Amino acid sequence: MTHQYSQLTDELHTIADWQRYITSALHGSDVYFGHGAANGWEEGLLLLSAVTALSFPELHESRECRLTSDEKSQLAALLNRRIRDKIPAAYLVHKAWFADLPFYVDERVLVPRSPIAELIQQRFAPWLINEPEHILDLCTGSGCIAIACAYAFADAQVDAADISLDALAVARMNIEEHGLSHRVEAIESDGMNALQGRVYDLIVTNPPYVDAEDMGDLPDEYHHEPELGLAAGEDGLDLVRRILRDAPAHLSEQGILICEVGNSMVHMHELWPDVPFVWLDFEHGGDGVFAINRQQLLAHANAFAD
Numbered sequence: 665m666t667h668q669y670s671q672l673t674d675e676l677h678t679i680a681d682w683q684r685y686i687t688s689a690l691h692g693s694d695v696y697f698g699h700g701a702a703n704g705w706e707e708g709l710l711l712l713s714a715v716t717a718l719s720f721p722e723l724h725e726s727r728e729c730r731l732t733s734d735e736k737s738q739l740a741a742l743l744n745r746r747i748r749d750k751i752p753a754a755y756l757v758h759k760a761w762f763a764d765l766p767f768y769v770d771e772r773v774l775v776p777r778s779p780i781a782e783l784i785q786q787r788f789a790p791w792l793i794n795e796p797e798h799i800l801d802l803c804t805g806s807g808c809i810a811i812a813c814a815y816a817f818a819d820a821q822v823d824a825a826d827i828s829l830d831a832l833a834v835a836r837m838n839i840e841e842h843g844l845s846h847r848v849e850a851i852e853s854d855g856m857n858a859l860q861g862r863v864y865d866l867i868v869t870n871p872p873y874v875d876a877e878d879m880g881d882l883p884d885e886y887h888h889e890p891e892l893g894l895a896a897g898e899d900g901l902d903l904v905r906r907i908l909r910d911a912p913a914h915l916s917e918q919g920i921l922i923c924e925v926g927n928s929m930v931h932m933h934e935l936w937p938d939v940p941f942v943w944l945d946f947e948h949g950g951d952g953v954f955a956i957n958r959q960q961l962l963a964h965a966n967a968f969a970d
Contacts, residue, residue: 679723682731687704690703696883699760709723710757711746713757715735742756750883762778762809765812780809780922780953782946787817788866788920798822798866799817799864800823800825800862801824802868803826804826806831806835807824807839808838814844822848823859826853855907859914863915865918866919868922868923872900872902875900875931876899878900899935900931901935904923911961912961919957922955923956929943929951932954941954941956
């Protein structure tokens with residue numbers, strides 16, 4: 665712990681003191697927000713919650729309570745690491761929130777932050793015609809999309825697929841922690857290669873989609889995340905091409921594909937201007953997510969052929 669932050673244990677006393685200071689310190693430092701927290705206030709809540717074992721509402725209710733010396737020392741150390749090493753707060757406390765659900769995270773997986781959470785909470789209305797019985801979360805990472813889908817559709821069976829054994833280890837931890845081992849299965853698969861014969865009413869995927877130019881410009885915080893979950897070739901569409909090609913074989917007659925491609929949506933417009941991708945709007949921010957159904961994918965299969 666640096667001298668600067670060690671002094672804080674004598675000068676700051678209450679939860680409110682620390683919440684205000686952490687926010688100010690982060691906003692005054694060269695850190696990047698966006699890994700599950702939009703600003704210093706939200707990261708402060710995450711750090712305080714981890715150290716005190718209080719929920720966010722409980723932190724507010726207890727804001728005038730004094731912290732112990734040990735709690736203050738822990739907070740000072742976490743703040744120092746966050747600013748000095750540019751480690752996302754979620755990795756420091758091994759916890760992130762997605763669709764209002766808690767997940768264990770570490771540097772084996774990306775920090776959950778997809779706007780797809782909003783779609784899940786809306787149960788994919790109006791895109792889903794029928795209640796899905798089988799759902800695939802491709803490139804599952806921490807398992808957050810698969811698990812949130814299992815909560816949203818209580819009778820569905822969900823496959824959580826990923827090429828990374830490290831990511832699947834984290835996903836299995838989260839599946840077990842949420843008590844969903846009977847409905848969510850973690851599967852090692854390179855794209856859909858290991859899913860032969862499996863058919864889904866809904867395929868949701870947040871694949872790697874960062875193009876080469878953007879990879880070179882990413883803030884330091886991203887370099888703590890697995891590159892396998894980010895980089896996707898020159899135009900960011902290396903895996904997306906395979907998904908568009910392979911999805912029809914794994915979609916039911918009324919099945920739909922929901923896919924996030926972020927900034928690489930500009931490359932998709934250039935490559936496939938005639939494909940009827942529906943680009944979704946989000947009340948809470950985010951873009952680069954499209955919906956398309958099986959029939960539309962089949963109608964444009966030649967565009968996705970190798």
